[in-house]
Amino acid sequence: MMPALATLRLLLPAAGISCLLACQNTQAQTVNPLTAAILDMQGTRLASHQAATPQSATQEIKLKQQLILQKDGQFRAISDSLWPGNIRFHFLSTGNKDGMAVVDLLQWRQGVEIERNNAAEARKAYADFLFLVPAFLQQQASNSQSAALPGDSSGKYEQVSFNDVAGRPASMIIERSSGQVQSAKTATSTYEYADYSSIHDLRQPQKITMKNGDKVVLQWTINAQVTEHVDAHSFDLPAGYIEKQDKGTLRATQIAPGTYRVDGSESGYHTGFSVGSHSVAIYDAPINTTEAAKVKALIEQTAPGRKLAYIVLSHTHRDHIGGTPSYAQEGVQILTGKDGKLAVERQLGQPVASKVVEVTEQRELDLGGRSIRIYPMVSSHASDMLVAYDKNSQTLFQGDLFYLPEIGPIPPLFDVGLELDSLIRQQQLQVQQLVGVHGRSGSLQEFQKALELRMAAKSDAGKT
Numbered sequence: 001m002m003p004a005l006a007t008l009r010l011l012l013p014a015a016g017i018s019c020l021l022a023c024q025n026t027q028a029q030t031v032n033p034l035t036a037a038i039l040d041m042q043g044t045r046l047a048s049h050q051a052a053t054p055q056s057a058t059q060e061i062k063l064k065q066q067l068i069l070q071k072d073g074q075f076r077a078i079s080d081s082l083w084p085g086n087i088r089f090h091f092l093s094t095g096n097k098d099g100m101a102v103v104d105l106l107q108w109r110q111g112v113e114i115e116r117n118n119a120a121e122a123r124k125a126y127a128d129f130l131f132l133v134p135a136f137l138q139q140q141a142s143n144s145q146s147a148a149l150p151g152d153s154s155g156k157y158e159q160v161s162f163n164d165v166a167g168r169p170a171s172m173i174i175e176r177s178s179g180q181v182q183s184a185k186t187a188t189s190t191y192e193y194a195d196y197s198s199i200h201d202l203r204q205p206q207k208i209t210m211k212n213g214d215k216v217v218l219q220w221t222i223n224a225q226v227t228e229h230v231d232a233h234s235f236d237l238p239a240g241y242i243e244k245q246d247k248g249t250l251r252a253t254q255i256a257p258g259t260y261r262v263d264g265s266e267s268g269y270h271t272g273f274s275v276g277s278h279s280v281a282i283y284d285a286p287i288n289t290t291e292a293a294k295v296k297a298l299i300e301q302t303a304p305g306r307k308l309a310y311i312v313l314s315h316t317h318r319d320h321i322g323g324t325p326s327y328a329q330e331g332v333q334i335l336t337g338k339d340g341k342l343a344v345e346r347q348l349g350q351p352v353a354s355k356v357v358e359v360t361e362q363r364e365l366d367l368g369g370r371s372i373r374i375y376p377m378v379s380s381h382a383s384d385m386l387v388a389y390d391k392n393s394q395t396l397f398q399g400d401l402f403y404l405p406e407i408g409p410i411p412p413l414f415d416v417g418l419e420l421d422s423l424i425r426q427q428q429l430q431v432q433q434l435v436g437v438h439g440r441s442g443s444l445q446e447f448q449k450a451l452e453l454r455m456a457a458k459s460d461a462g463k464t
């Protein structure tokens, strides 16, 4: 396949050249549009509804980000985060005023496909990043109107209302004596700046706290540099990626007789389902009720006259259960692992939680001529993990333990993949297909290949 090399090549020479001509004469008055801040960031995020146990509403996630922010709107961010079960996300986003692109540097979640966003989205992303460099934010704010800060009798501060570079209203509080921004506010977030230091003539906070209302959602510790020149190739996409492929319309794809997965959903998530002579078991209800309602209609069409008897939630992370209310009708059983009811009630309310039955030891679901075995698993990703196995078709349904991308090579297993491997061995499961909520389905051979890659990576790491 063709590598999409350098698709986001710089479109800024016009701005750059005009500065080269003009800047020399006007000196300090003109700001070089290629001036960039380079931030090396370490942080902690409080992620909602992604905790390792159902008892916790939030999970602390360690983050790293390297950000290049050029004054002309060009940017690049490389992010790295570690989630329960040592599942690692490592993404690169790059963009300018005309658009942006995101690739998965580990190629497991998004595979080799490029996620693109239009100019409006790119400008919003850039505008959001500018709140991490308040000195740039001040310079680029438009329509600013300053006023005394209400309630500040000392007169030490002023409040400035402005539009950010994406045209959205925002405000900031500035200390008059230093000219330093103390905090800034957008429609959704508040940024609090502390620990200012000087880098050349730029005053940059080394600590930034992001809040949503009163809730702290993210804390950054930042090491910043300023440069007049960033190598243009820094903004290129790495080689080996392809344009995102069309996934088709919403449909049920048969994996084996009576065994399906849903493809072509808007979110890209896959619901699985097993059909017996009288009942249906459904594996996960991803994202939201709108998507789940469409998936439910598709299941009813594929398995007419059967009762939707069981919704098996692989674990109670929000993205896997958000659609559950669409199925919560009379007589349905919503299955979770131990204490899953707590997390369901917290996220979806009591009426849905009242239908939850926790599975704390192996359980058979009789669908009529088809029996599904449910295995509870105390996974390091989520302690309320459930894995479903259909002996007839030798299909295993799981969420977040094993990933293959939609398009791309087989990635090595994460820790959670080893947990799934133990279950398959201990229970001596004969597996033909592993169906996941994310990515394409895989054969046992593909799973074993991912296991080998994991072992090889481990032993390589051991050598160095």
Ligand SMILES: [Zn+2]
Residues within 6 Å of the ligand: 315, 317, 381, 382, 400
């Ligand atoms: Zn999860």
